[in-house]
Amino acid sequence: MIERLAAKKLVIYLGESHRAGAHPLSDALLHLLQKKGIAGASLFRGVAGFGRHRVIHTAAILRLSEDLPLRIEAVDTAAKIEEALPEVLALVKGGLVEIGDVVICREGPVDET
Numbered sequence: 107m108i109e110r111l112a113a114k115k116l117v118i119y120l121g122e123s124h125r126a127g128a129h130p131l132s133d134a135l136l137h138l139l140q141k142k143g144i145a146g147a148s149l150f151r152g153v154a155g156f157g158r159h160r161v162i163h164t165a166a167i168l169r170l171s172e173d174l175p176l177r178i179e180a181v182d183t184a185a186k187i188e189e190a191l192p193e194v195l196a197l198v199k200g201g202l203v204e205i206g207d208v209v210i211c212r213e214g215p216v217d218e219t
Contacts, residue, residue, distance in 0.1 A: 111210040114187040116144075116180040118194065120201035121163065122151075123173040132176050134197055139180050142190040147180035157202070181208060 118135060126134035132149050139147045154164040155175030163173045180187070187205060195203060 109210075109212055112184075113181055113208050113210050114184045115206050115208045116178075116182075116187050116190070116194070117204045117206070118178040118198060118201055119157070119203075120176050120178075120198065121157070121173045122176060124176075124198075124200060126197055131197060131201075132178060135178055135194065138193055138197065139178075139190060142186070142193070144180045144186055144190060145182040147178060150177045150179070151175075152177065157200075181210065 116139075120131055120135075122130070122132075124131035136147055136149060152175035154162060156162045157175075163175060180190075191203075191205070
């Protein structure tokens with residue numbers, strides 16, 4: 107029997123240059139999500155991308171960028187995501203935040219060995 111659980115996915119788009127005080131914004135967001143008890147979050151680094159200013163940032167050898175796109179994804183219950191959202195939005199000034207419905211599917215118990 108495959109277990110199906112309704113959940114929410116929080117996705118945050120930002121750049122490597124985005125800061126929260128003296129720290130990278132991505133680090134601050136991951137620590138916040140961890141502190142809020144979110145089930146899990148991952149940080150992904152893009153090889154190329156652009157945002158609202160339409161400037162392409164790329165990891166191409168001939169044009170090394172120090173502001174590559176980053177994406178943080180976190181999945182948990184709707185209540186947990188909604189609880190974290192105000193603090194996430196307070197930190198994310200120049201990025202994009204989205205929330206979507208997801209279905210978590212897994213077969214049987216999770217093996218944590």
